[in-house]
Amino acid sequence: MSVANNGTLSVGLLVLVLLNYSNGVMGDPAVTGFFVFGDSLVDVGNNNYLSSMAKANYYPYGVDFEFGTTGRFSNGKTFVDFLARMLGLPYPPAFADPNTNGPRILGGVNYASAAAGILDESGQHYGERYTLSQQVLNFETNTLNQLRTMMGASNLTDYLAKSIAILAFGSNDYINNYLMPTYPSQFTYTPPQFANLLLNRYARQLLALYSVGLRKFLVAGIAPIGCIPSLRAQAPPGRCYDYANQILGTFNEGLKSLTDQLNNRCPGAVFVSFNTYAAVGDILNNPATFGFGTIDRACCGIGRDQGQITCLPYVMPCFNRNQFVFWDAFHPTEAVNAILARKAAYGSSSNYWYPFNLLNITLNQ
Template sequence: MKYFYIQTLVLILHIILSSAQEGPNASPVSAIFAFGDSVIDSGNNNFLSSLAKSNYWPYGVDFIQGPTGRFCNGNTVIDLLGEKLAMPYLPAFANPMAVGTRIMNGVNYASAGAGILDATGRHWGDRFSLSQQVLNFERTLDDIRSSMGARNMSIYLQKSIAFMSFGSNDYINNYLMPSLYDSSLKYKPPEFANFLLNRYARQILALYNVGLRKFFIAGIPPIGCIPNQRATAQSGRCADSVNQMLGTFNEGLRTLVLQLNANHPTGIFVYFNSYAVMGDILNNPTNYGFSVIDRACCGLGQITCLPSTMPCPNRNEYLFWDAYHTTEAANAILAHRAFTGPSSDCYPINFQQLAFI
């Protein structure tokens, strides 16, 4: 409780100082660096994400200036969190225009089909796995370092946030595909979860060791309830067996965050309980304005809503945009809970508090 009050006072003080000294649109963070998969993919980071860019006006107009989501009908969670901090949309790492001053506010390394494991999503072709995304981040640092001194670089990284969203693909596009991957034959679900967490921890520490100090790490949502898994279950209901697999991973990720905070006091690591937040929406859809939670706006089986497909007209009433991804309306709720949520959503602090530390 004492920690909460201290963080609240720090938050209020920073808001006052920012407003007085830098103006109403000033951001409290230097940059946001996003690591993940198609949930926050900005396009350009692999062939699939570039192909899937939405052509439904006003979305998909510009990789740099417009909403970056390529697997939803507009803004992704990271877009919306950036807006709340007066940050510009993050350019994709592989975008040729992502150079110079365009990368100073951050970069999006997320790649469709990517996972914690290098093998995850290989059937989709080119993609940047977590380990490659970390290497890509180090390449970005080389570019930024050339324009500022070592001391300024250290301060810059300390005021930056790493947003990380991994794990879903390691199940959907690996463990749950025994015809293509042998992971389910080699590991029982708890063993696979621990295998993922060990690999995840190494890469988080790699980012910490190059200077990042603020980490916002999302757990895996109940992917057994996405339209793709409902169809696989052939019952129209959530695939409970899939959701049950995620317990060990999410509990382990929260424990990892506790350990990282204890062992690295100069950093702050936050766990976002996306499973509980999405579960709340699924259990109480009308409270959030949703009337359809078991079907996609673009049909049950589609990977994404391609330009040749006519989406549903009432998108704000749909939880899912396609067979795998949430709509912008859902992303807005997730972003709000990440930004201002209590400790049951974000532990030990929320995204807003993390930004102002």
């Protein structure tokens, strides 16, 4: 099923803003911290500590991860795990883990929470989660205070200026809000109105992070969610849920415009977006080129397209996981995450980056 390229889905990779590119290896000691804000696509275990139905703290999640089951919604590494390694940094630990304090936070922290959205109400039927606004508060009121105590105000300013923030939000505002008849959003807003609501709320939180000292941002957007197994199960056989993909256009194009606005408005800051929609669409439209054989069902799940019920505890997943695009009803496999990270880090196509491609970022600093 062909995926139309309808917008800039920022799975931004600003993570590369001050990086040197040498022999295909990324890494720069000038990158001091790596702070991750987002949803289940980049959650590394925060929801393990919350009263939530959205958890991945059981096998087969983590079946291919070096540390086993951690709360990652993947068979292995997430997109940000690959980026951390490219930066030469450790995986940023989960904010909610009681051990995430003191020197352990110096390399960065991951605040991402499954079912979280840009809007506070998105995903509320899953129970507790750290929404975008709460994740920003967690950074401002907890992490910053600890860092200030450890390094002092002047050193903290330099540290934050050389750190990188990644934000990956938006999917739950559609999957677990706008597209659900139990939420009032679709009866209150047209798709463009809803997208603009999200962009306004997103901008407010990005400016809040800028105001406390962060300067390098990856703004993450939304992939073609109509092709995930959960939504394919609601579409005619053999098709993606086209309407879900179509309504993303205003948000993704607006996010690209927002990147411009923030770069103009915020002195000393760099905001970069990565077109995730195009990157994932390339894989779905040309799976064999990327080594995939199965794009229309999950490796782990139950029901039509293995997408109606996600992975159950201790149920054996498929064996050929590297040939599947989707791990469960909602999330990609580690193999896809690796490709997306490489595209973001080394990809030369201007379809992916805005406003800079990776190799030219250091020329614009």
